[in-house]
Ligand SMILES: Nc1ncnc2c1ncn2[C@@H]1O[C@H](COP(=O)(O)OP(=O)(O)OP(=O)(O)O)[C@@H](O)[C@H]1O
C-alpha cells in the first residue's frame with residue numbers, strides 16, 4: 001500500500017493569541033492509494049476542520065499552526081501542500097483533490113446553471129478543451145452519477161436535495177482526481193437516498209480508482225463502507241484501525257462508546273451503551289487526555305498527561321493499528337515521547 | 342412573471358395610497374393656512390382658479406368627501422394638479438414638466454454612477470477583509486453621515502467661491518436657450534459637475550458599506566468555499582460566485598436607499614439653485630405653495646415607484662430563483 | 667456582552683454621550699444668548715467668539731451649544747416612537763402570520779417605498795407651527811417601516827425555533843410568549859433599528875430646519891444653517907457660520923453609525939474589520955503559521 005496523502009503533525013487554531021481555539025492538534029493520518037479512510041467523531045471534534053485544513057480552505061479566523069500535508073503524486077516527488085504558492089495550490093485543488101462538502105444544499109452557486117459550474121472547472125484547469133468537449137464531458141459526468149444530461153441547464157433550486165448531492169459528486173469527478181474528501185456527504189438526505197448515493201460512490205471508486213476520506217459521525221456507515229477508520233476526539237486522533245478491527249475490538253474507551261451508540265446495521269446486535277456526558281468545549285479542553293472526564297476507565301495518569309498515538313500490536317499482526325490511551329501503555333513512568341504541555 | 346405581476350400590483354396599491362394621502366392631507370390637517378393663502382391671492386386669482394383650488398383642498402364643504410375624491414381623481418387623470426401660486430398662473434403640471442427632466446437626469450446619472458462604483462469598491466473591500474481598505478471604512482462612515490446639502494455648501498464654498506472653477510448656482514449659462522445644441526449641452530454638463538459630485542460622494546459610502554458587509558457574509562457561504570476548492574482563479578470566485586450573489590440584496594434594498602437619495606438630491610438642487618424639482622419644491626415651501634408641493638410629492642412618488650419596478654426587473658434577471666416562482 | 671462593546675461602539679457611545687451632555691447643560695454653558703445681537707458682526711472665530719459671529723452679531727458657538735438639545739430631543743423622541751411602532755407592527759406581523767401579516771407587511775412596504783422626506787416636508791408645512799415634538803411625531807410616522815420589516819423577518823424565524831414551539835405547545839399565552847420568549851432575542855435588532863431611526867430623524871429635522879419648514883425660532887444645527895444660507899454666508903466667505911454645525915451633524919451621525927456597526931458585528935461576528943493577530947487572513951487560502959517548537 002502506497003500513501004497518496006500523508007498528514008504529519010497537523011495543528012489548526014481558530015484565532016490567534018490568548019483566545020485561540022486549538023481545533024486540531026498534532027494529527028497524523030495517512031490515506032493510502034485506492035482506499036476508503038473513514039473519519040468519525042462527535043460533532044465539534046474537528047473533522048471538518050481537519051478536512052478543510054488539508055486543502056487550506058479554512059474560513060477566517062482559521063489558521064494552520066504547524067505540520068505538513070504531503071501529497072504523493074502518481075510519479076512525482078511528494079510535495080507539501082502547506083508550502084504551495086497560491087497559483088500551485090489552485091492547480092493542485094480539484095486536479096488532485098476534490099471535496100464533497102457537508103451541507104450540500106448550499107454547495108452549488110444558486111445563480112448559475114449546473115453546466116456553467118462544471119464549465120468553470122474545465123476553464124480553470126483544462127483551458128485546451130473546446131466547447132464541444134466540455135459539454136460532452138459534462139453530460140458524461142452526469143450520466144455517471146445517474147442524472148440525465150438534460151439537467152445540465154438546470155439551476156440548483158430546480159434540483160432535489162439528492163440530485164444536488166449527485167451533481168456535487170459529478171463535479172468532484174470532473175478532473176479524475178486521486179483523492180476525494182467527503183464531509184458528511186449525506187447527512188441532509190433520507191436514509192434510502194443516503195445509501196443509494198454511498199453505494200454509487202463506492203462503485204465509482206472501483207471503476208475510477210480514487211481514494212476517499214469519508215467523514216461522518218454515523219459510525220455504522222463507516223464500518224460498512226470504509227477500509228480503515230480513524231476516530232477523532234477534541235481535535236486529536238484517538239484511534240486508528242482497520243474497519244474490521246475497529247468494529248470487533250476497538251481499543252480506546254471512546255471508540256468503544258462511539259461504536260456502542262449506534263445500532264449495527266448488519267451482523268450481531270450489540271447493546272447500545274452510548275457515552276455519558278457531552279464533548280468538551282474546545283476553548284476549555286480538559287488537561288491530560290481530553291476524554292478522561294467521560295472515560296469509564298480513567299485513572300490518575302489520564303488527568304496529567306496527554307497520551308500519544310502509538311502503534312498497537314494488532315490482533316492479527318496488522319501494523320496500521322494505533323491508539324492514544326494510557327490503558328494500552330504497559331509502563332507509564334519514564335515513557336519516551338510523553339511531554340507535558 | 343408572477344413575481345413581476347405581484348410587484349406591479351403592489352406599486353399600484355402604493356400609488357393609490359400616496360394619492361389618497363395627498364387628497365386627505367389638506368382635508369385632515371387644519372385648513373386655515375390654505376384658506377389664508379387663497380385669501381392672500383384673492384385679487385390675482387380668477388374665479389375658475391379659486392374653484393379649482395376649492396376642489397383640490399376640499400374647501401367647498403357643499404359636496405361630500407366621496408364626490409370630492411371622485412373629482413380629485415378625475416382631475417388627476419386629466420393631468421390637472423391645480424395652479425401654482427409662485428409661478429401664477431402656470432399650472433403645476435407645467436412647472437413640474439419643465440423641471441422634471443433636470444432632476445431625472447441628475448438623479449439618474451448620479452445614482453447609477455454611485456451604485457456601480459460603490460458596489461465595486463464594496464466588493465473589493467469585502468473580499469479583502471482586513472486589508473488596508475478597511476481603514477477607509479471610518480471615512481466612508483463619516484461621509485455617509487454628512488447631510489447631502491451640507492456637503493453641497495462646502496463644495497460651493499471651496500470650488501465655486503474660493504477657487505472659482507465651477508459655477509455656484511444654476512443649471513446652465515444664463516442667457517442660453519435650452520435646446521439640443523452642443524453649446525447648451527456642454528454648459529449644462531459643466532453646471533452639473535458640482536451637484537453631481539456632491540450627490541455621488543454623499544451616497545457612495547452607503548453602497549460601499551452595504552456591499553462590503555454582504556460580501557463578507559457571502560464569502561463564507563458553502564458555494565464560495567466550493568469555488569475555491571475547485572481551484573478557480575480568484576477573480577472568478579470573487580465576481581462570479583461571491584459578488585454575483587452579494588449584489589442581490591443590494592438591488593432588492595434599492596427601495597429604501599432610493600427614498601434617501603431622492604430626499605438628498607432634492608436638497609442638493611436647492612443649495613445649487615439647480616433648475617430641477619428640488620429647487621421648485623424649495624420655492625414652493627417658502628411661498629407656502631401647496632398645490633405645487635403636493636404635485637411634486639405625487640410626481641416624485643410615482644417616479645420612485647417606477648424606479649423600483651425597474652430594480653425588480655433587474656433582480657428578476659439576476660436571480661433565477663424568482664424567475665420560476 | 668464584551669464583544670458588543672468593541673472599539674467602534676465605545677467610540678460611538680463616547681461621542682454620543684458628549685453630545686447628550688451638551689444637550690443637557692449646553693444652554694447654561696453657552697457664553698452668550700444665542701439670539702442676542704451684538705456689534706461684533708461677521709467676525710471670524712476668536713477668543714471672544716470661538717466659532718465667530720453672524721451677520722447680526724450673534725455668537726455661533728452659543729447657537730451650536732443651545733441647538734444641540736433640539737436635535738437630540740427630536741432624534742431620540744422620534745427614534746423611540748418609531749421603534750415602538752416597528753416593534754408593535756413587525757413583531758405582531760411576524761407572530762400572527764396569515765392575513766394580518768400580509769396586511770401589515772404591505773403597509774410597511776408602502777411606507778418604505780414612498781419617499782419620506784418630501785412627505786415630511788409637505789405634512790409639516792401644512793401644520794401651522796411645527797415645534798420639536800410635532801416634528802418628531804411626523805418623522806416617526808414615516809420612519810418606522812424599515813425596523814418593522816427586519817423585526818418581522820426575525821420574529822418569523824424565531825417563531826419556528828424549538829423553544830417557542832415548545833412554549834406554545836404548553837399553552838402559554840401569546841403575549842407572554844412574545845414578551846418573554848421572542849422579545850429578548852430581538853434586543854440587538856431593536857437596538858440597531860432604534861439607532862438607525864435616530865440617524866434618520868436627526869438628518870430629517872436638520873433638513874426641515876434648513877429649508878425653513880420647521881419653526882426657525884427654535885435653535886438647532888439646521889436653523890443655524892438656515893440663517894447662514896439666508897445671509898449668503900457662503901458668498902461672503904463666512905465659512906465659520908456653517909462649518910461647526912455641519913461638523914457636529916456629521917460627528918453625531920458617525921457616532922450613531924459606529925454604534926450600529928458595533929451591534930451588527932456583535933450579531934454577525936464575521937463583519938469585524940480587525941481579526942487580530944499578526945497574520946493576514948485570506949478567504950480560500952488559509953495562512954500557515956508554523957510556530958517555533960510547535961505544540962503537542
Ligand atoms: N470560526 C470558528 N471560530 C472558533 N471556533 C471554531 C470555528 N469554527 C469551528 N470552531 C470550533 O472548532 C471545533 C471543530 O469544528 P468542526 O466544524 O471541525 O467540527 P466537526 O467535527 O466537523 O463537527 P460536525 O460533525 O458538527 O461537522 C469545534 O469545537 C468548533 O467549536
Ligand SMILES: [Mg+2]
Pocket residue numbers: 047048049102183
Ligand atoms: Mg463538520
